[in-house]
Amino acid sequence: MDTSKGNGHGASSNGEIRVGVYVCHCGTNIAATVDVAEVVRFAEGLPNVAVAKDYQFMCSEPGQELIQQDITEHKLNRVVVAACSPLMHEPTFRRACAEAGLNPFLFQMANIREQCSWVTTDKPRATEKAKHIVRAAVSRVALHAELQVREVPVNERVLIIGGGIAGIEAALQIADAGKPVILVEREPSIGGRMATFDKTFPTLDCAACILTPKMVSAGQHRNIDIRSYAEVASVSGHVGQFQVSIRRNRRYVDDKKCNGCGLCYQECPAIVSPKSRKVSIEGQPYFVGSYAEGGEARKVTIRQGDRERRKPIKDTPTGDCIFCGKCATACSEVVGAHAIVLRRDESAEAGKQRSLEFNGNCIGCGACVRECPTGALTVTDAQDRQVLHHEMMLGPNKAIRVPTLQAVPNVPFIDEETCIHFRNGGCGHCAEVCPQEAISYDMEEAIEEVEVGSILVATGFDTIDLAPMVQYGWGRYDNVISGLEFEILCHASGSTGGKILKADGTPPKSVAILHCIGSRDEHYHEHCSRVCCMYSLKFAHLVREKVECDVYEFYIDIRAGGKGYEEFYKRLMREDVTFIRGKAAEVTNWPMSPEEEGKLVVKAEDTLLGQIRRVPVDMVILSPALQAREGAQTLAQTLGIGCGGEGFFLERHPKLAPVQTAADGVYVAGACQSPKDIPDSVAQGAAAAANILSLIDKGTFSIEPVVAVIDETLCGGCRTCINMCPYSALSADEERNVAVCESALCKGCGTCVATCPAGAIQQQGYTDAQIRAELEGALGRLAASSAE
């Protein structure tokens, strides 16, 4: 919109206000309920009105020309259009005014369609209401002042927060257009959730095959700078010019030196453990408890005694100690814990004199287990849920590791909780073997400051915490697993090599998949998580593809809205999957009949049969609700955007501005905005990229002048307003003892205006005087005065 033009009519030479009022029929949309001619007659009699007309479609070209002609002919310096909602056509008419040389802010729209003609059938009263609305607009517009849209320059650099599929897609699009991107990813590698999937619905194409090339392109692109294992610490500034500080976590591996050879994780002796572990020799535990918090080390001694001397067995470990002493060496020389001592009793008969003492110094790192050639030493990460929970990861299970072997950047990180060096200062193996000398144990957190012009948030989703939902048995029963766990179980580089196994290592004979865990449930989330039905169907297919087994789907409704989705559902119905329409109420291991013995029992009300069913199965997969990322609220605050009721980031408009946000220059894409599948996440990533590129291409951003202005002669310096501003746009000028407003930061909410006890702050476009005039018009004072 060109606002530089102005015919100087703002207040005409003699100060006379000349308003033109245009009442739209909108076909019959308005005219059927509002007597348009009557409203025009009424408007003609209002103060300051120079001309009032009606027209079939004001927004049409002839309609706009009508206004433009009158601006010249009747020397109008104010325009009111009574038509649809300003959210619809205010920009249209403002532009028309500007083209005719009238400052576009000397225009006011009266909404007599959405909020009048469409909401009542009573013609006389609708006409009456329309008159009030028009009178309010006429009264207000007289006090409008010329305002200028401000233009701020836009920095080309783009910040993308979150390197899932949505963020990657956007980064590639923007970078391909030649614009620089900084991609900040919290995890050590980009890829997001999709990087943990084996296959994707509905096409069942391998996730890695379609994702890895994109990850690699992003990693190699000269316009993309990836900052992985990093987070956005703070953001200041505004559209076009944001200052961002990025906190880079301690990775202990220098990403500039590391070449990704992987020697470090091959050599690292420390095995990743979850909370609680047991390290044993021939079944006798000598370390029990939480590795991270230090467990209890017991004294254990085993003697060679009367055992026969055995040879080390290389291929099939026997589980018996052969007193080779490798563990003791590892413990002393590598770990530095000196917890294992190999002794010889010189007095004893040859061949029977050795003993192994575990002296209570064990730190539980598990390094010895790796060295043991016979399997006599074992480490079990003694969560209830063995196969499935421990090593629930795709990359190497070492203290230094990459999250997957396809990681981008392919730079390992050290997990301090598991690393022996960070436990007792020992080890240091990885630094020794690293050919690039990339590893340094005293790396510090670093803060990097960058300047960008726009920001895209693509931080994805979390799934609901299943631990408190005790009725489903997750965390209590080994063979109840979550959807994301199933993805890893099924993944070729997962802990079972892609085999579907129960905790005891045998394949299940029956599997139940429970939909809507925490979704569409007033106790948890009201929303539908949108992807669960489809991935549950995918799971059924994958289970049946890999093991001979019965599969039951417990669902409320199957929601298969998407290209090829219904077809996929049909296909599964042909694949002999049993669909039970009923939401599972609980999973127990209490048998009530012989066939339930040793099984997990899923209880549900089958709403098609109208009866309660108990289905005994070997394994249960829960499909948990997608919810907003932990910390989304904090990030939203950092960025000045909003979160909806369910915690997902709020778009500017649910239909018409789905990737923009309330904050200019800040965009959202992917599952952080609402639960979404991959195609939709990619589409949004690309849409956000297009939005951002158009902003960059334009080079400047126009800021609406609806901002707060402070009349310093009235401001008493009380500072009441300063804390009221959600955008820190207000500050105190200590010297002059007045409040000042940084208009580039002000978003024009008007909270400060309503707060200022001195009435010193006014909001352009919504001044007290304007609103008061509008009120008077709405309530009829104006009519009274015109009659005078």
Place this chain on the structure above:
Amino acid sequence: MSASADFEPTIIGFLCRWCSYTGADLAGTSRVKYPPNMIPLKVMCSGRVDPSLVLKALADGADGVLILGCHPGDCHYHEGNHKTMRRVPMLKSVLQQYGIDPARVRLEWVSASEGDRFAEVVHDFTEEIRALGPQKRVESVA
């Protein structure tokens, strides 16, 4: 005028531009019907509604004032509506001192997707004000 069955109250609605105004538009696009007694005024945020504007509306002849904003947590400006939430009870106590029934001012949350709810709220409030009868003009308050 005296309170009677055919008394048609005049109501002023302050609608925040982001949620409630959009919700009101949605009621329109969905052709939901509600009584035409309320004249809507668009403000950027419910936080802009200075109590003196409400007093002025009552002084100028409104029988009731409805302030509509985004649901708590959804305010386009983070927490403008929290400020409104704190302001309205204070305003109501002032009204009482002027001898105006505090029920004549109501704060409600209507989101952009709640066209039905918008209509319901307006309907409800209109009926409540109708029952209260016309507001005596209090010239001096604003």
